[in-house]
Amino acid sequence: MTNNLMKKSAVFVTLMFLLATAAFAADMDMSSSTAESSATTEDSTAQSGMDMDGAQETQEESQTADYEVSIAFENDTVKTGSNEFTLTVKDSDGQPVTGAAVLVTFDMDRSSMDSMDMSDPLEVTLTEAGGGEYTGTVELSDEGDWIADAEIVSGDTTYAQQLTFEVESAGPNMIVIGGFLGAIALIIVIAFLLKRKNAKQ
Template sequence: MGKKMIKNLAITLLFTLISFTTALADSGGGTKIEKDVNGIKVDLILSGDTVKTGDNMLTIKLYDEKGQPLENANVKVTADMPGNNMDSMNMKDSKPETFDFKAGHEKGEYTGNINFSDKGNWKIKTDFTVKSQEKMADFDVKVVSSGPNWFIIGGFLGAVVLIIIVAGISKNKKKASAA
């Protein structure tokens, strides 16, 4: 009876670890940076808490002075790493990339992917045209290196160890019953 209880406890712990690890992988509610440009509120929303090297989904939301979403805007975003960071990495010839953002799921929302090649301080320049008026908002973003997520790796490692323990208990139980 004691071995069966240990086995059930180990299986329950295994499923708990796997579901907890999956929840950690999906977490990251995002970060919002707000700017006001001549009565128009511009929000830059990052997909996670931090921006990492590689592809990142960014969202721009535009609101008028009454807080109503602005639709049908032409939104272009440029990601540029200021010269002082690039000089130290011998990247003087690197050119900023411009991305056209497409309308998102909500009114006044525009989304796009930006690939950050290096860690450091980046400037996100947002140019948008609303009601035939061109406006601009700049956002400073710190990009960090996208290394491995040790919480997720540790969770899966713990799950593997539990599987080995359960297999060992089952094997010992079969040997004991055979004797």
């Protein structure tokens, strides 16, 4: 019986570790150096907020003389942590601009900051996903107003565009927390029942 219990315990611990690993991978922030040094090539169709006429809170759209540039994040609400985003670049005729080199520098809007926290600006080089879309990942450390300075180099011409968006604080993952609390409660109940059973024997 002891061995059986131990085997079950080992299986349980393994499962808990896998659960935590999944939680880390799904819920947590990837290291900031990853975000800073590389851009992802996620399928842009999986992203929300791409409708140019939509009323997305996280999407800001601006017109320049020649280009129309917009930024959209994968989630409706941009939260602190790792965020995938797509920059869409179109020319004055509404045709996608392809083959451009796109660099976006993210920085907090210093004028709106309450505290003295100073995060360094983050530079992200984007990867072209086709159809005038360029994708990347950025690690946004603080809640508040952010500015994205996009620099688009196409041929011999460089275009700069400033976009603003708001970042909210990422809340706790209640599913993960509830999972752990449930597991702890289950262990205690089973242990109590086993102890009582053993005491009767």
